[in-house]
Amino acid sequence: MADATSRSITFPEGFLWGTATAAYQIEGSVAADGRGLSIWDTFSHTAGRTRNGDTGDVASDHYRRLEGDLDLLAALGAPGYRFSIAWPRIQPTGKGPANVEGMDFYRRLVSGLRDRGIAPVATLYHWDLPQSLEDAGGWVERDTAERFAEYTAMVATALGDEVELWITLNEPWCSAWAGYGEGSHAPGQRQLGRAVAATHHLLLAHGAAVGAIRAALGSPQVGITLNLTTFTPATDHPADVAAARRADGNQNRLFLDPIFNKSYPVDMLEHYQANQPGFAVLREGDLDTIGARIDFLGVNYYSPQTVASRERSQEAREAGYNVRLSEPSPVAEDLGGLAVMTPARPVTQMGWEVASEGLTALLVRLARHYSELPIYITENGAAIDDYVDTERRVHDPERISYIDEHLRAVHSAIEAGVEVRGYFLWSLLDNFEWEHGFSKRFGLVWVDYPSGERLLKDSFEWFRRVIERNGLTASGREVPTIG
Ligand code: IFM
Numbered sequence: 001m002a003d004a005t006s007r008s009i010t011f012p013e014g015f016l017w018g019t020a021t022a023a024y025q026i027e028g029s030v031a032a033d034g035r036g037l038s039i040w041d042t043f044s045h046t047a048g049r050t051r052n053g054d055t056g057d058v059a060s061d062h063y064r065r066l067e068g069d070l071d072l073l074a075a076l077g078a079p080g081y082r083f084s085i086a087w088p089r090i091q092p093t094g095k096g097p098a099n100v101e102g103m104d105f106y107r108r109l110v111s112g113l114r115d116r117g118i119a120p121v122a123t124l125y126h127w128d129l130p131q132s133l134e135d136a137g138g139w140v141e142r143d144t145a146e147r148f149a150e151y152t153a154m155v156a157t158a159l160g161d162e163v164e165l166w167i168t169l170n171e172p173w174c175s176a177w178a179g180y181g182e183g184s185h186a187p188g189q190r191q192l193g194r195a196v197a198a199t200h201h202l203l204l205a206h207g208a209a210v211g212a213i214r215a216a217l218g219s220p221q222v223g224i225t226l227n228l229t230t231f232t233p234a235t236d237h238p239a240d241v242a243a244a245r246r247a248d249g250n251q252n253r254l255f256l257d258p259i260f261n262k263s264y265p266v267d268m269l270e271h272y273q274a275n276q277p278g279f280a281v282l283r284e285g286d287l288d289t290i291g292a293r294i295d296f297l298g299v300n301y302y303s304p305q306t307v308a309s310r311e312r313s314q315e316a317r318e319a320g321y322n323v324r325l326s327e328p329s330p331v332a333e334d335l336g337g338l339a340v341m342t343p344a345r346p347v348t349q350m351g352w353e354v355a356s357e358g359l360t361a362l363l364v365r366l367a368r369h370y371s372e373l374p375i376y377i378t379e380n381g382a383a384i385d386d387y388v389d390t391e392r393r394v395h396d397p398e399r400i401s402y403i404d405e406h407l408r409a410v411h412s413a414i415e416a417g418v419e420v421r422g423y424f425l426w427s428l429l430d431n432f433e434w435e436h437g438f439s440k441r442f443g444l445v446w447v448d449y450p451s452g453e454r455l456l457k458d459s460f461e462w463f464r465r466v467i468e469r470n471g472l473t474a475s476g477r478e479v480p481t482i483g
Contacts, residue, residue, distance in 0.1 A: 010471035016422030018080030022126035025431040029063035033101035036092025038128035043186030054437025084126035094130030119164035139198035149208035156216035193275030207289035225298030239309035243337035262291035298378035304358030349383035356409035363413035381426035383440040394457040
């Protein structure tokens, strides 16, 4: 890695740089202009679900500060911006005609981006399901997939060709497994069979939405964003290898196989067969819908995972890993694996290991084993213990170092022949980090939550220069002085 970190690198011409955000995490104004309730409103207002009882009621106040935030994007100079559309702003109860005021907000956002020469990248679903649909069974019910296709058709017709890239779903693993399996996300359920059914209906929703967008628009670019990573066995003992393989099956192959090969992985079909309703919800023709042609794959990568078999925690310890046995996750428990940590690696504020070689390996695997479709890194970034110093500056060298390292990893994949077309940094603004509330800061821009004031962190200026030169200098991590 020494070489890779010290040389200057340039990305391919036209590389799409950007930042990424999500509606519930930044917008606030949850009761404005006819917006309906989402599962995250309900979840975050339920005692004990989020850190400090934080909610997205105000969040980063983006809904009211749209123009100012658009100007921040213009100042950053990135040619792209990824945002999500809140379904309950468009259809407050998840069905019926479009709410004009809600749609107008996204019209203003998209035209504001275009006016500033920024390509809008729209995600149709970043976890904020209308509560009425959850009351009718949510993603465990097939009907939700049909409702999603209707909603998608409305948005595609309204925003049309102004949107550069359409992303159907963000990280369906989290919606299904954190939402219905672990209960750490809305709607907070803990039943594996429901998580399996939700996985299938989310994928069905994706496939149906691809069809809806193609039917509404001339030649749209449509894809999906998955949270993927590498799962490496802690040792070469067969039990660790099998545990890592199951973890890979649950998070990677359960999504990649149906999308690219129109089939579910056999080991996962077998693994979850006893959990009802599980795969019993699968109907003839569904896999053809799910496997609809897409134009690109969106990849969210933050950290790799090393997995030991649960019974071999002592051996993993002896092999030098940090092992935390207190994982409360029924999903991981069922898979028989333990995520173990490599002590020498730095971790971010999320407790996630920093190891960018996992990103290169992941990208190469995707291109070799799944598809040569273009890939966009739709999220990558680091939560850091930022603070505002006495001179009102936020120095965040760890974030700069994290991004630098991961951009080099992306570049290595490009050199290995993977067609990576863009990189969207998570995130533009500090925001509501789901169950962690406001305790984790991922932004290039500091948000003072009580006042809503924005302050550019050092990483903002650093990333601006990376974008401007379309690459990294040999001393890429050098911290710029903001004057
Ligand atoms: O904040 C989230 C985002 O909503 C989805 N991807 C991971 C980010 C960091 O946890």
